[in-house]
Amino acid sequence: MGYVADRWHKTRPNPDDPPCGEHKGLVASKNHGKGKRWQARYDDPNGREITSLHKTKTEAEAEIVKQESAKQTGSWLDPKAGVVTVEKYALETWLPAQGIIGRSVKEYRGAIERYLIPEWGNRQIRSIRPSEAGAWQQLLTTKYKLSGGYPNRVARYVRGVFKLAVVDRVIAVSPFDGIKAPILVESAVFPPDVAEVRQLIAAAYKPLWGAMIELTALTGLRSGEIRGLRLSRVDFLRRTLHVEQQLVYEAGRGLYFDDLKTGAGRRVLPLPKRAVDLLAAYVAAYPPPGGGEWEGLVFSMPGGKPIGESTLDWAFKNTCRKAGVEPRHWHELRHHYASVLIAGNENPKVVQKRLGHKDVMTTLRTYAHLFAEAEEQTRDVLDAAWAEPGETAAQQESPQQGGRIPESRRSTGALKQVSS
Template sequence: MGYVADRWHKTRPAPGDPECGEHKGLVASKAHGKGKRWQARYDDPNGREITSLHRTKTEAEKEITKQEAAKDSGAWIDPKAGQVTVAKYALDTWLPAQGIIDRSVTEYRGAIERYLIPEWGNRQIRSIKPSEAGAWQKLLVSKYKLSGAYPNRVARYVRSIFRLAVIDRVIPVSPFAGIKAPTLVEKATQPPDVAQVRQLIAAAYHDRWKAMIEFNALTGLRSGEIRGLRLDRIDFLRRTMLVDQQLVYEKSKGMYFDELKTGAGLRTLPLSKRAVDLLAAYVQKYPPRESGPGEGLVFVMADGRLIGESTLDYALKSTCKKAKTTARHWHELRHHYASVLIAGGENPKVVQKRLGHKDVMTTLRTYSHLFAEAEEQTRDVLDAAWAEPGETGSVEESPQQGGRIPESRRLQGALRQVSG
């Protein structure tokens, strides 16, 4: 149990010490008349003594009772812990606790230093109010001009800082509790269909780009993953591919091979026969280099140099121009792969696993409209299967033959076409 100490008077006066002129029967200490008189003292859960000053003895006693009750209930928080500044806690405690790779550390730190520290960096973390938390989120758009998904991403980082502070018992509750995060704005993806991908393959001006476009459409790899793909990651017999690294670029380091950003990115993909045959034919014609920076890689430049992200994007842009199709980004081939899986009836968890998304919510947010289309397709299939002869929707005219074919067969044919 804690106890209350009188700072203004000695607890063990020496013989002959004069009596305090203001308080009868007591001997004044050196602190007499300076600051608050009563000091509450108690041990924290780890046995370390905690003190606080109060104006009256009653206030000090109430503080001890409050803290002892908090210890008994497991809700105790060190009153002094919340004095740490937002910047210090974010950079020295929160950031090292994230367990992320170096490139992500740079990204997280950059966001904190650009958007949080200028506003709250020198403030004690316990001083931030909910009203200020809501106002800060609005600054991301009004002051810092962030748009799209970025306000939500930066807010997630900062909300995570205060959430960890609650878990660490630095503050009792996050100022963001009850404050809605910025709306996550994500554009609905409209990936190219199989016919459009075939156009791109036909228009590509080098075997390298033809193979990369088709293989990416069949596997959904990220740009860094396909550029960093090594032949020894392909199991041609089992028709699988291990995705465990990517080729990345940093201004200070240039291009280098790095681990994937999340554990979910590490995955083994099943390969279609088409993908295996494509790769086998390509490596037979262009065997991987046995030395140099592109050693063991499936795809490199003609002189063995690594393929940069900008080089790949330019190749696709030029291909789109030659094919006279809509300009596409490389990532849209990944979206194409996802759209084929969804159209084929794969459930969201399988799509998540194939794409290497961290959680299924990311998959659902990105492709929600495609899942909705797949749901409508399911309804059509069921309606067609259960329709009575002559009912609308049970069959449709075959324009080629002038006859009528079951709706379910038409849909099955469409799916076979989508799957290549």
């Protein structure tokens, strides 16, 4: 249990100490008249002494009761913890706690340094109010002119900083609690169909680009995944592809193999026969490097050097121009793969797994309109299932069109059958 100390007077005065001229029966200490008189002292949950100063003894006693009660309920917070600045906590505590790879660290740090630190960097983390949190989110679009999904992404990072501060017991409540995050805007994707992909493959001016276009359309691999594909990750016997790493670029380091950003990205893809045959023919004609840093790299430039992302984008744009189709981005081949799966009635969870999305909501947000296009097929399936003997789905008229629902198909008739 804590106790209250009188800073202005000695607890064990010497016999010859003169009495305090202001407070009868007490002996003044060297702190007499300096600052607040009463000091509340108590131990934190780890046994470390915590002190705070107060004007009156009653206030100091109330502080001790408050802190001891918080320790009992498990809601205790170090009163001094929240004085850490937003910048210091974000960069020295939150960022290292994310468990992310080098490129993502650069991305996260960049967002914090560009959009958070200029606004709140020098502020104590406990000083940020909910009203300020809401106003800061508005600045992402009004001041920093972010659009699309970027306001949501940046806000997600910053909200995470304060969420961790709550978990760390640095602050009691996040200022973002009760503040809605910016709407996540997902642009509708309109990927090339199979006919257009065939055009692109035929127009590719190198077997390298043609093979990469076709394999990406058949697997949905990201640019870094297809460029970093190694022969050892292909199981020709079981017709599977193990997606475990990617080729990335970092300033000052160049191109190198790196782990995928999330655990969901690590996946095993079933390969169609066309993809297996394509890979087998390509590696037979263009054997991968047999040793060195790029050993087993399936797709490479002359001399076995890896392909940079800008090189691949340039080649793909030229291929689009040569094929006479609208300019596209390489990522649209991944969208093509997803659209083929969705058209084939694969459920969203399967599509999520094949694409390596972290959660199914990402898949649904990105391809919602493609799933919606399958609604007519759902109607046909249900109509066929409920058709009367000898009746085709096309012969079924809806009541709105003036058709009459047969007695056996009316809801009341169905209820009678159930009750019997």
